[in-house]
Amino acid sequence: MKYCINIIAVIFLLNAGLVNAQKKAIKKGNKEIEGYSYIDAQEQYLKLADEGFKSEDLFKGLGDSYYFTADYINASKWYGELYQFMELNDTPDYLYRYAQSLKSAEQYKLSNKIMIEYRSAAGIPDPKENNEEKMKEIVYNSGRYEIRPVSFNSSLSDFAPAFNGNKLTFASNRIVGSKPDKIHNWNEQPFLDLYSVIMEGAYSGTVPEKIDDKLNTQYHESTAVYTKDLNTIYFTRNNYTKGDYKSDNSGTNRLKLYRGIKNEKEKWDIIELPFNSNEYSVAHPALSVDEKTLYFASDMPGGFGLSDLYKVDITNDGFGTPINLGDNFNTEQRDTFPFISSDNMLYYASEGLTGLGGLDIFVADLNQNTAFDGIVNVGKPINSPKDDFGFIIHGISRKGFFSSNRDGGKGFDDIYGLTELKQLQRICTQSVIGIIRDKNTNQIISGAKVILLSDANEVLAEDISDDNGAFKLGEIDCERTYTARATKNGYSIAEKIFTSTAELALELDLTLNMSPIITGPSVAIGTDLTTLLNLENINFDYDKSFIRPDAAAILQRVVNYMNEYPTVKIDVRSHTDSRGRDSYNQKLSQRRNKATREWLINKGGISSTRLSGQGYGESRLVNECSNGVPCGDEKHERNRRSEFIVVSK
Structure with missing residues (x-):
């Protein structure tokens, strides 16, 4: 007995040790997540998952570690485990991430179901757009672009192209030469720098060059836009000014916008824009056509979602006050990477509007003061189940570039060239x-x-x-x-x-x-249903006797009446006007009469025993318009008629 007790105690201690080890691993993984070290967190969580361990923190952590590194397929797997493991009504953000990840896995029906649950749990009203109709619009506008990858993509990330005269500026964390000194914890990759390449060599193997060292630092630089004279650049950088690297209250280093102006020596004088903050990010600049307004994305307080689009006036004295573009453009999720083409079209990426998965690229016509219904998904092949963003296009040549982390690329993010083959159209x-x-x-x-x-x-x-x-x-x-x-x-x-x-x-x-209907018993023999039911005239194509759709709609009313009063029998009488030969009109009216009765029988389901009829040609005119008498079309039309005469009730 003492031996058994000792064995049980040992097992208990082993189990307790295992549980403590698992708790420590989860705690470590959570700490890595909080510090945005997603790859390190992933390693911790996957070890536990391989051991069969299950918990809320594990599934949340694994899902997040993949979601925030844009691996949506694996994110959907682990969010799916979380969804099966527990109710998520108290943590609706995970329902949203699960729905978005499912879209990237092209599981659109399940994604839509989870999105409905998310809105209900988060207390968010139904979306302004009809998801089914918007998906039709995506299909309708797909196939308008021809795309191909550029030759200078690397095995890491290349994205956010920007026009720079005859060059293309873009962000990249490619490794050039020796191993980089600094690695970003988020994805364990080097920090981003700005590069440029001659656009003519974008597909022919031209090697990009890192741009001015004064623009690039040891931390992130990305998403640039140049003025037309190329003497001013706006770009995104980590909160790193004059060698001072700053963080917000939670220890996170935010993004800021900077402006560079060329001096007399053709060197960049760089300043930080005044509406930046240590507590939120301001990023991804775009210029209006007249270069008097700067557009950008930010998660500053007072927005509608995770990041919103803003604009600010560029004045002689500096800058005005940033203005949120409003909920016509912004959603409760990420709206980002704006670009304005020379024809004043605003392109941007959003994950809050109906799309194919991840970030999709949308366009709005700023010339029309566009409201929500004017924002259109540009469709395939620009958009994919993954993240598609950083779209730019020349307003005249209709050529440009965009970036994507879609399957089949060379690196984590790749740049693709594009040519617009036909203009965007709304489904009317x-x-x-x-x-x-x-x-x-x-x-x-x-x-x-x-x-x-x-x-x-x-x-x-x-x-x-x-x-x-x-x-x-x-x-x-x-x-x-x-x-x-x-x-x-x-x-x-x-x-x-x-x-x-x-x-x-x-x-x-x-x-x-x-009109109140006259019931069957009060209808006299000889009543014409055309008058009783206020029927329009049954029209036929010239010299034809087949039943047209508009005529079928009128005949259906006759069928409805006969179904309501199943004892009523009618005589169908078809008439023509006097124009044409008498014998021909007689035959034409007979053919039309036959077609009318056959429709009532075959389409309307009325028994043939309740129908009789014949064509009378021009033998029963209702006015003076007989052969040789000059009459206008309106008078002749009165003679071209069908009658449905009650012969038994």
């Missing part, structure tokens, strides 16, 4: 709303079923009119023909055939007037 849509009224009294009618039909008679949408008689039928394509049809017991069918225009985002407001 309009929305349909309306109201139902009594035709006789103008009173509103609630509870009416309203359907929207395509020109092929397909049901596209439906709604029930509310207490105010109002209905909504959603979005329709521009420059197409539709039918809105309302039905309700006790009323005749009301419908309106309309054609949408080419005006983007127009709201079409329809009024459908319904």
Whole structure:
């Protein structure tokens, strides 16, 4: 017994030691995460995961270590483990990161599900944009660019291209010569510097050169923009001014914007911009077309998301006060890397708008004072399931560059050249709303079923009119023909055939007037349903007898009436005007009559025993427009008619 007790004690001590070791490893990994040493943290966590250890901190740490180094495939794996391990309503940021990572893994349906959970947990209202419609727009605008990697990409990171006369300036942490003195803890790679390369040699193996040492320091420099005369540069650098490396209250070194102006000796005089801060980052500069406004990204207090787009006036005395571009452009996530082309289009990267995964590139027309609906995803192949950012383009040549960490590249981030093959287009849509009224009294009618039909008679949408008689039928394509049809017991069918225009985002407001229906028992033999149901004339193409979509919509109302009163029988009578030979008109009306009855039987499901009919040609004119009598088109049209005469009830 004493032996067994000793064995149990040893096992207990071993287990306790293992648990303590695991706790120490988690604590160490968490500390690495807090210090942004993601690769070191990863190593700690993976050892525990390989041992079968599971915990909230482990899965969060592993997910974060991959997410913040842009390895979204592995991030989705570990966030997925976290999602299965525990409820995340109290930590909604992890739901967001999981949803974003899933997009990069092209699991869009699951990503959308998790994103809905995130918004619910975070108390964020539904997005301004319809995800399904925006995905259609991405498909619609894909294929507009031809891309290819530049030849100077390295095995590390090359990104944030900027036009510099006939050169291209970009950020890189490539290793040139001996091993670098400093390594960044975040990804255990060298710090970034600015390089330049002749654009003509971008695809032919030209070797880039590190730019002026006064611009580059031992820490990060990236994302530059030059004035047109090339005498001024704005660029991003770590909070490192005059040899002084500063951190915020949590020990994090932030990013700042700097301006360099060439002096008489063609050397750069560099100053820090006045709206920088030790407590938040200001980065990624862009210039307006007139070079009087500087755009940038920042996580300064008062923004909408993790980083927002801002603008600030450049004055003779310095700079104005930064202005947030507002929630038309900014989301609750990262909005960053702005660029303004010479035709005044704002390109930027966002992970808060509907995209393909990670950061996607979007464009807005600043000439139009663009609101949210004017911001468009540029589509594939520019955007991918990974991070795509740093887009620049010449307004005239439509050639440019962008950066991406997509699969198939040479390094962690790579630069790609681009040529725009065709201009961006918005999917033109309009929305349909309306109201139902009594035709006789103008009173509103609630509870009416309203359907929207395509020109092929397909049901596209439906709604029930509310207490105010109002209905909504959603979005329709521009420059197409539709039918809105309302039905309700006790009323005749009301419908309106309309054609949408080419005006983007127009709201079409329809009024459908319904008449109280005359019930079957009170209908006299000889009643014409054309008059009873207020039917429009059934039109045929010239010299044709097939049933057109607009005619089918009218015949459907006859079917509805006959279904409501199943004992009613009708005689279909088809007439022509007097123009043309009498014998020809007789045959034409007979063909049209046959086509009408066949549609009622085959499409409408009406028994043939309830239908009779024939064509009368021009033998039963309703006015004086007989052969040889001069009449206008309007008078002739009265004779081209179809009648649906009740012969039994």
